[in-house]
Amino acid sequence: MTQLWTLEQIDQAAEQLTKGQTVAFPTETVYGLGADATNEQAVEAIFQAKGRPSDNPLIVHIGSRNVLSDYVRDIPDHAQKLMDAFWPGPLTIILPSNGKLAQNVTAGLDTVGMRMPNHPHALELLKACSLPVAAPSANRSGKPSPTTAEHVYYDLNGRIAGIVDGGKTGVGVESTVLDCSSENPMILRPGGITRSDIESVIGPVDVAPAMIEKNEAPRSPGMKYKHYAPDAPIWIVRGSAENMKRVADEAKREGKTVQFLVSEERAQELGVDDALVLGSRHQPEVLTSHLYDRLRQVDQIEADLILAESFSEKGIGEALMNRLERAASKVVG
Ligand code: TXA
Ligand code: MG
Numbered sequence: 031m032t033q034l035w036t037l038e039q040i041d042q043a044a045e046q047l048t049k050g051q052t053v054a055f056p057t058e059t060v061y062g063l064g065a066d067a068t069n070e071q072a073v074e075a076i077f078q079a080k081g082r083p084s085d086n087p088l089i090v091h092i093g094s095r096n097v098l099s100d101y102v103r104d105i106p107d108h109a110q111k112l113m114d115a116f117w118p119g120p121l122t123i124i125l126p127s128n129g130k131l132a133q134n135v136t137a138g139l140d141t142v143g144m145r146m147p148n149h150p151h152a153l154e155l156l157k158a159c160s161l162p163v164a165a166p167s168a169n170r171s172g173k174p175s176p177t178t179a180e181h182v183y184y185d186l187n188g189r190i191a192g193i194v195d196g197g198k199t200g201v202g203v204e205s206t207v208l209d210c211s212s213e214n215p216m217i218l219r220p221g222g223i224t225r226s227d228i229e230s231v232i233g234p235v236d237v238a239p240a241m242i243e244k245n246e247a248p249r250s251p252g253m254k255y256k257h258y259a260p261d262a263p264i265w266i267v268r269g270s271a272e273n274m275k276r277v278a279d280e281a282k283r284e285g286k287t288v289q290f291l292v293s294e295e296r297a298q299e300l301g302v303d304d305a306l307v308l309g310s311r312h313q314p315e316v317l318t319s320h321l322y323d324r325l326r327q328v329d330q331i332e333a334d335l336i337l338a339e340s341f342s343e344k345g346i347g348e349a350l351m352n353r354l355e356r357a358a359s360k361v362v363g
Contacts, residue, residue, distance in 0.1 A: 032183065033192035037151055044158035046191045047072075052079055054168040054182045055155050056196030057147040059120045059205050059222055060175035060322070061182050062091065062165030063190060064155075070132040073164050077134070079189040081171040087137040088164040089122050089205070090144050093156030098144060101162060103128045108232040109210040115231045118148035120205040120222025135164045141211040151196040167204060168193075174258040174322040174357075177202050181326060202319030203349050208235070220349040258357050260328040264291065264336040266354060268363035271299035274337055277362060281335050289333035291324060293317065296339050306336075317341060318350040325357055 035043045043053045050072040052065045063080060065072035067090045077084055092098060095113060098105065102125040109123050127142040136142050147153065156163060167175035170185040179195040186193075206221035208228065216236040217225060228235055267274045274296070278288045290302060293311035297303070306324045309316035328336055338358060343351050355361070 032187045032190055034179065034183075035192055035194045037154065037194070037196070040151065040154045040158055040194060043192060043194050044155055047155075047159040047161060047163065050075075051191035052076055053155075053192055053194065054176075054179075054186065054190060055152055055165070055194040056149055056179070056199055057091075057120075057152045057165075058149045058200045059147070059203065060177055060199055060201075061168040061179070061193075062089075062147075062152075062163075063168035063182075063186070064091065064163040064165040066159075067131045067135050067162040067164035070134055073132045073134045076164065076166065079186055080166065080169070082166060083171070084134065085137050086166075087139055087143065088135050088166050089207075090131060090135060090142055091152065091156060091163045091165050092144060092146050093153055095146060097162065101128060101130050101142060102126060102144065106210055108215055111231050112208070112210075112228065113146075116223050116227070118146040118153065120148070120201050121145065121228075122205045122207045122221075124207065124209040124211050124218070126211050131162065132164075141209075143207060145205055149196065149199075151194050155194060172258060174325045175204055177319070177322050181323070198319075200319065201315075201346075202321060202323075203353050206349070220352050222346070222349070224345050225348060226345070258325060259359065260325060260336070260357065262289075262328060262333045262336050263360075264328070264338050264354075264358040266338045266340050266358045266361045268340045268361065271296060273363045274339070275300060278337055286334035287332060288335050288337060289328070289331060291328070291336050291338040293339055293341070306331075311339075311341065314342065314345060314347045314350060318346050321350060321353060 050069050052075045054063050065076050122143045122145040124141050124143045168182045176182045177199045179193050182193050201222040206223040207219040209216045218238045281288050290305035294307050297305040308320045
C-alpha cells in the first residue's frame with residue numbers, strides 16, 4: 031500500500047529511502063519519484079513503477095551544494111556561476127559524472143543531471159536521508175507530470191512506498207535542463223529558469239530544438255519521447271478569438287464536440303463558460319502552474335477535439351508553449 035506523509039512525518043519517508051524504497055515528494059516544479067541514487071535496485075524500482083524506458087536518465091537531487099563534487103568530475107566556471115545564482119531552484123545542470131552513482135541513474139551516459147530543489151519538504155527529506163536522490167517526475171510514463179499529491183496517487187498508488195504531501199507545486203512544469211558538460215552550454219529543456227535568466231549570468235546560450243528528427247541522436251534522451259498526448263487531440267490555434275471560433279465551428283459542422291483550453295480572457299472573448307481555463311494571459315506564471323492539471327482534466331471530459339490558445343513565448347512562456355506543443359497534435363492558424 032502507498033502511504034501518505036506530512037512534513038512532520040518526513041523521517042518516515044527518509045527511512046524508506048535509506049531502505050531502498052521509492053518515495054514521491056514535492057519540489058517547486060513538479061512532484062518527483064525518488065530513490066537512493068547510489069542503489070541500483072532502488073533506482074530500478076523507479077523505472078518499474080513509472081514504466082519508464084531504461085535509456086532515459088534520471089535527475090539527481092541533492093540537499094547541499096557541498097556534496098556535488100562527490101558525484102561529478104569537473105565543475106566548469108559557468109556552471110558554478112549558475113549554481114550561485116539559481117540554486118536551490120528549478121535548474122538542472124548536466125555535468126561529467128565521476129561514476130560514483132548507480133549506473134542505471136545515468137542510463138549509461140558519462141554525464142549526470144544534478145539539481146538542488148527549492149522546496150521545504152524536498153530539502154528536509156534530502157537532509158533527513160543524507161543521500162543523493164534520483165527522481166524523475168512522479169507520473170506514469172506518458173502522463174503529464176504531477177503537480178499535486180493526488181495526481182501522484184492516481185498514477186502510482188500501490189506501486190510506490192509512499193508520497194510526501196506538500197500540496198500544489200509552484201512552477202508547475204519541470205526544471206530547465208542545461209547541459210554544461212561541454213564547452214558551449216545548451217538548454218536541452220526550457221523550464222522554471224528562463225533563457226534570459228541564464229544569459230544574464232553567463233551570456234548567450236544555445237537552445238536544443240524542441241522536436242528532433244527520427245534517427246537523430248538527441249542530446250537529452252528524454253527529448254525523443256513524446257510527452258503526454260490526451261485521448262482527444264489538442265490543436266493549438268494561433269491568432270485571434272475569431273480564428274478559434276472559425277476552427278471550432280468547422281469541427282462542430284463535422285459533428286465533433288469541441289472544448290477549449292484557454293486564458294480567462296479568451297474564454298470571455300469566445301463567450302463560453304465551461305472552458306478549461308489556465309488563468310489570466312497577463313500572468314504567464316499562473317497559466318504555467320495550471321497546465322498539467324488541466325491536461326489531466328482533458329481526459330475526464332467528453333470532447334472529440336481540444337482547441338488550445340497560443341501564448342506568448344516570453345520568459346516562462348517558452349516552457350509553457352514547449353509543453354503545450356508536445357501535448358498537441360497540430361498547430362493551426
Ligand atoms: O523539475 C524537474 O526536473 C523534475 C523534478 C522532480 O525535479 N524532474 C524531472 O525529471 O522532470 P524527468 O526524468 O521527468 O526529466 C529529466 C529530463 C529527461 O528529459 C532526461 O532525458 C534529461 O532530463 N536528462 C537527465 N539526465 C540527463 C543527462 N545526463 N544528459 C542529458 N539529458 C538528461
Ligand atoms: Mg518526466
